[in-house]
Amino acid sequence: MGHVTGDGTVGKALAVLDQVAAFGRPVRFSELLAQSDFPKPTLYRFVQTLTNQQMLAYDPDRQTYAPGVRLVRLAHAAWEQSTLAPVARPHVDALSKAVGETVHLAQLDNAQVLYIDKRNAANPVQMYSQAGKVGPAYCTGVGKVMLAFLDDAATEKVIAQQSFHVFTEYTLADADALRHELEEIRAHGYGFDREEHEPGIICIAMPILSEGGRVLGALSVTSTTNRTNLAGLEAYEPVLRETAAKIARDAQNWSFPDYETKEATGI
Amino acid sequence: MGHVTGDGTVGKALAVLDQVAAFGRPVRFSELLAQSDFPKPTLYRFVQTLTNQQMLAYDPDRQTYAPGVRLVRLAHAAWEQSTLAPVARPHVDALSKAVGETVHLAQLDNAQVLYIDKRNAANPVQMYSQAGKVGPAYCTGVGKVMLAFLDDAATEKVIAQQSFHVFTEYTLADADALRHELEEIRAHGYGFDREEHEPGIICIAMPILSEGGRVLGALSVTSTTNRTNLAGLEAYEPVLRETAAKIARDAQNWSFPDYETKEATGI
DNA sequence: AAACCTTGTTCCATTATTTGAAACTTGGTT
DNA sequence: AACCAAGTTTCAAATAATGGAACAAGGTTT
Structure with missing residues (x-):
């Protein structure tokens, strides 16, 4: 390493x-x-x-x-101050309610996906993802849509850091396959995970982009091949796009309340 | 600090x-x-x-x-490996389902309460939004029950570090009031928060003790004075006690699998 | 029961890093 | 233009980190 x-x-x-x-x-x-x-x-x-x-x-x-x-103590401060999570929270809640499926909020951390929030579906699929957990960028929906909207130099730098482990028969197994997929994603504005990471698990993912086009993070709606298919997930594209836009807008205006005395916590 | x-x-x-x-x-x-x-x-x-x-x-x-x-990345590892949370998780889930009120899992970190997990009725699984938050030990249910079952030297050391800010009219405002309360808690085996931290917020709290009597953490069920009262919360005592015992038992047997090399095949 | 591991801990002269007063730069204000 | 506040760099002196070697504590083999 x-x-x-x-x-x-x-x-x-x-x-x-x-x-x-x-x-x-x-x-x-x-x-x-x-x-x-x-x-x-x-x-x-x-x-x-x-x-x-x-x-x-x-x-x-x-x-x-x-x-x-x-x-754990320090991370709480980091989560509240240095991630999209607090800004995105109400929008993620609303999205979760609207779609009734598992929703992920992620950011790019080095060359990996860092999950910073999650909402489970009403009857949740047991999946191995949680806030704070990291995952591969090249074979997750959120990872790919974030890669797709970096600038070329950054994209290549991150691609160079991927290890391309083959998880399923659908995993994009090399840099060229990934580059091709990223082009598709750029053309559409969003992307899918086609069982590339875990068998039976599919998702639609949307980048969260600032006004200037900088990648802030990504959102995804996840389901299983038992319950739906890619066409079914595509129905969520408008609400996902809308939610991503709202988060980006709020992130822009996000300003910290100056110099107020804060009381001890209330959980 | x-x-x-x-x-x-x-x-x-x-x-x-x-x-x-x-x-x-x-x-x-x-x-x-x-x-x-x-x-x-x-x-x-x-x-x-x-x-x-x-x-x-x-x-x-x-x-x-x-x-x-x-x-955030590092904390996830800490949360999974150095806290009760992963062991307690299924039991906290079950407790949450059984009581239908907000459930907290906490540990003592220095002289403060560190919340390491939480279940809301509405919102099943979230993580660092509440896990990682710290609170005062002397005026929370979980804090007091943990203090009560430390050994005398440790209890006094922690008491000496409390700042005794008065949050409500019920807040225990000094070391002696706290010592008296701790004795009561030792006598009963569990404790309450009687609106000591936030007006209208009450809870029943149970320590999680190892076989040897060492304090591992604490559990609480929280509600409001609108919905119930201390007598109402007391009805949860048996299930709380049971849950705490199960967590303690599992913590005892908690052992990490594999000291084997997993390199058998190339990852 | 002595010799022999493996794992963890301490010593201390050498080496490399940290330290901080002062000086400098930058960007904004009078 | 002069001033000021916030941030950044410099460099010799002070301090802390380094690591080969030796030591201690358990456990295992001869």
């Missing part, structure tokens, strides 16, 4: 944090060491420091490290 | 990150500087580094910094 470590000690420590998170399960020091470029004492001290800081949590019974609770 | 800065450069950088998060809104460099102990170039470089690392996000139009999206 090519890390952009840089940024001195802080960058290195955060690389270690990412490394722990990437395991997806609590991990032992020796496991980290085995795949790390850092010498043992160096890695050891990073892990110690991060644990002290509650960026990692240490389980003494199992002798394992996992990402720590301080991140 | 007494931080343990320590931990060298990394600790200092994370203190800056907390400082930005604490503002609760995008913040200018000069605002950070005004309330910082760091000299200007030092703070400047920390902010630069964190922004490079996407732990902060810079808005060039408004010249402001906010917690960055990388945190």
